[in-house]
Amino acid sequence: MNATPEAAAVRAAAERAAAAAPGVRAAGGPAVDAALRTMAQLIRERADRVLAANAADVATAEANGMAPGLLDRLRLGPERLADIAHQLEVLADTPEPPAQREVRTLPTGERVFERRVPVGVIGAVFEARPNVTVDVASQVLKARSAAVLRTGAAALGSARALVEEVIAPALDAHGVPSAAVQLVPVPGHAGADALVGLPDLVPLVVVRGSGEVTRRLSALGAAAGTRVLAHADGGGVLYLDASAAEAEVTRLVTEGTDRLGVCNRLNLLLVDRPAYDRLWPVAEKALADRGITPSLPPHDHALGHEWALDSGNEQHVTVTAVDGPVAAAQLAARETSGLAATVCAADEAAATAFIDAYTGTGVFWNATTRLLDGYKLLGLPETGINVDHTPGPRGPVTYVDLSLRQFVVLPAS
Missing domain, CATH: 3.40.605.10 (Aldehyde Dehydrogenase; Chain A, domain 1)
Structure with missing residues (x-):
């Protein structure tokens, strides 16, 4: 053929x-x-x-x-x-890291090296x-x-x-x-x-x-x-804990939506249910200032729907309420690609609970998911961001x- x-x-x-x-x-x-x-x-x-x-x-x-x-x-x-x-x-x-490093000496005396080729x-x-x-x-x-x-x-x-x-x-x-x-x-x-x-x-x-x-x-x-x-798939998650300061909410929403066609932008906004009435209006104003329309419950799409890839609808962020940091982290890992998630919190215990429960590629405390980038994190350009759940x-x-x-x-x- x-x-x-x-x-x-x-x-x-x-x-x-x-x-x-x-x-x-x-x-x-x-x-x-x-x-x-x-x-x-x-x-x-x-x-x-x-x-x-x-x-x-x-x-x-x-x-x-x-x-x-x-x-x-x-x-x-x-x-x-x-x-x-x-x-x-x-x-x-x-x-560059060394092209070769010594691993160990065998009981019989031979030396084992690991080399990059x-x-x-x-x-x-x-x-x-x-x-x-x-x-x-x-x-x-x-x-x-x-x-x-x-x-x-x-x-x-x-x-x-x-x-x-x-x-x-x-x-x-x-x-x-x-x-x-x-x-x-x-x-x-x-x-x-x-x-x-x-x-x-x-x-x-x-x-x-x-x-x-x-x-x-x-x-x-x-x-x-x-x-x-x-x-x-990409899509950044931002969880607003009940302990979050309003100024931090504004900053993180604003920083997470500076570019809407990139994978690490704010895509899914989770708000702690007890503080929803206080924090959501703050986030809503920050989104409005960016010209972004919130997608509120009930949703006719998956919570992790990636707006950056939805041609013509990039100016959206999905919003929903959650019951605390562990539930937020689990939802973020379950409903999205697991690219990156941020916890906005003043309470260290809440932030630690979120970080420990999130299994995705990058997790941030009071820092935007836009930082999940080779140059910003590592000082090097990248070929891409891998979100595999397997070794490598x-x-x-x-x-x-x-x-x-x-x-x-x-x-x-």
């Missing part, structure tokens, strides 16, 4: 990345870090070219009726470009967010692997400009194969489907996007034998999570 044109294009990109991967490993850390710094320089020098490509993407998306929240993710500007460049420099200056080629499927092109590529390169990137069709022009004007020339300037970062050139789901079906070339694929899409790609990858590291990298995934563990046994010294 002949491969589709989309599958053939993806395989060709993967083969180019695989051919370049040994060169990335051989180039070494100083060369990769130097390339990252040059990428930052080129982003500043060639900002007009990148912004022009992005403006064309945005104009097309607007003409096709893209919702405001998704447009916010797609749109670049001088400030966002400056942030991308700064994060590249931070990553380049980040000392590159995966080789890492794929990524992500939404129409141009900055993620650089985030993922830089993390994969820092992990000494090559990358095959598939972005949403709406951002393809922006991603192409970043690869061709910034990433490839920077790699070439420092002796790292420029083919080490490949962009899937075809739009649509067929390219993503093909990427998770090449375990011989791309054994690991990071998948971001809506829950439905990531679950489908995870299933396809599992059937093919590809390891899929999925970032699917969980939370913001950075380059240190993108290596293989190898055991080395050496003779007694």
Whole structure:
């Protein structure tokens, strides 16, 4: 059976990345870090070219009726470009953990070491967010692997400009194969489907996007034998305990809704029932100041419905009453993806009870769930946020999570 044109294009990109991967490993850390710094320089020098490509993407998306929240993710500007460049420099200056550490000495005298080795080629499927092109590529390169990137069709022009004007020339300037970062050139789901079906070339694929899409790609990858590291559903939770100060309620609601098209925004607001009449009006005003409509009981949707992915309805937050911190934490873990939850409380015992009962990826006391982000938490860009309930990298995934563990046994010294 002949491969589709989309599958053939993806395989060709993967083969180019695989051919370049040994060169990335051989180039070494100083060369990769130097390339990252040059990428930052080129982003500043060639900002007009990148912004022009992005403006064309945005104009097309607007003409096709893209919702405001998704447009916010797609749109670049001088400030966002400056942030991308700064994060590249931070990553380049980040000392790497030792490539090898001694684990123990066996009773027979042999020494056991644990070593980090590159995966080789890492794929990524992500939404129409141009900055993620650089985030993922830089993390994969820092992990000494090559990358095959598939972005949403709406951002393809922006991603192409970043690869061709910034990433490839920077790699070439420092002796790292420029083919080490490949962009899937075809739009649509067929390219993503093909990427998770090449375990011989791309054994690991990071998948971001809506829950439905990531679950489908995870299933396809599992059937093919590809390891899929999925970032699917999101949605931040804020619990207002009876002990919460009104000023803190206003601050956390406001901080949690600064951007509505992101996964860690305030999505579900839980209010302690005994304090509902006091705290809800405070939160309601903060939401109104942001132009956000509360979804109040009785709900005709699941409590964890992710408004960031509900095109045209992003300006909503679900609200419901709960019976104390433990019930709130359990509801948050049960009804949402378990991405992140905040407890707003002055009472330390209530906050501790919430933290201990919540089983999700990130839990915060009087701090916004918007902090669940690789750069904000760890000082590093991320490839995504993993919310798996199984062992493995969980939370913001950075380059240190993108290596293989190898055991080395050496003779007694």
